Amino acid sequence: MTLLTYREAAIEIEPGEDVLSALLRAEIDAPHSCRSGVCQSCLHRAVEGNPPAAAQQGLSNAQKALGYFLACVCVPDTPLTIVPAQEAGTRSEAVVHSIDRLSGDVVRLRLEHDPVFAYRPGQFLELIADDGLGRHYSLASLPEEDPFVELHIRLHPGGRMSRFIAEELAPGRRLHIAGPLGTCIYEGVDPDQPMALIGSGTGLAPLIGVLRDALRRGHRGPIRLYHGARERDGLYLHDHLWALTKRHTNLHYVPRVLSDSGPHGGDVAAAALEHENALPHTAFFLCGGEKLVGRLKRDLFLKGASLKQMRTDTFLPAGSGR
Amino acid sequence: MASLYERLGGEKAVDAAVELFYRTVLADGRIARFFEGVNMEDQLAKQKSFLTMAFGGPNKYTGKDMRKAHERLVAKGLNDSHVDAVIEDLSRTLRQLGVGEKEVQEVAALANSVRGDVLNH
Ligand code: FES
16 A cells, blocks of 8 residues: 655655655655654644544644645654645646626636536635646635625736736636635634724735635624725725625625725725734735735734734735636 | 643643744744745744754754754854844743743753854854
């Protein structure tokens, strides 16, 4: 019986041996440092099988639920198929269900996938164009309710992937996806915990996924959703979100438009930092560009929020992944 | 006698200390610049390794790792005064958590023992 499969290659693991040692012995350049389950630099993810609990100590609940583990302290007794923490895993085929404009430069892409693509709302997937070009996009749909997977994509003028999406995708078109990836999910949140969801641009996609998941599971604590955009048009789910606050009294929606001087004008990060008193038990979800996420993470942490209670999804510039 | 790590409360003590310690360090104007632009999760994991080491707990960090981890910072001007500041922040964190003075001194001494490796002396 092969205990360890790494990126689809079988690797011999000796009795009592840890996964990191086996990878290194097989001449795989796996990152590591402390080799004692402390530094987390050897993080991997099991795409099949369950890592032993000892290999998940110190990880967040979301990471545990998604199969992440520390290779240096992982001595498996059942078979595991693993990939490096940042890797999306195997590709599969999806079919375009629909593609619509949500605002000037944001499109909503819905894909059908058979068999069902297993994910949690707030995770992201890799969308792969014909020539192998890949970009990461967050999942805004809810697997329990939506028969499709939904992505919100900002089209960049001149972007290769943007061009592919705008020009070639139409209902019925087949393409490849891989994943899911990411730990920006509702898992591990207590139903009475206050939640703050903060994002800009299409950072709203994962937040919508998480919000729908929380509401569906009967979250009772207050939920504050901050969405920032450059122009008014960028608040692409404004009406929908307002309507939602009417149905759920624990939901508060705070839109911010950078170019506006009206009541909703201003910077979303500043608004969130002003309103949130960052109690250690608030669950934060931060999604958007590197600068926004980095600033929020640091300032909220210095104000008293716990890093363990922060889930983030950072959009990197095209070329580096998304 | 139980090890310092055990006396302090083992992994639980490290967990309680790590965020508080990191917050203190980040807010310390003398050393904050060394943390600019770092990935906070990675950094927190490193703080955890450091504390485990400083508490005398199970950690296979070697002098070589210490050197490698701080190379970039030494190039940016890391010196004795910054190590002093870190040890001071660590002691303050432990006192805030109600750790006894004797243990605080022991932890400070352990942290001080890697000074040469950190500064590449
Ligand atoms: S190498 Fe440090 S946790 Fe595995």
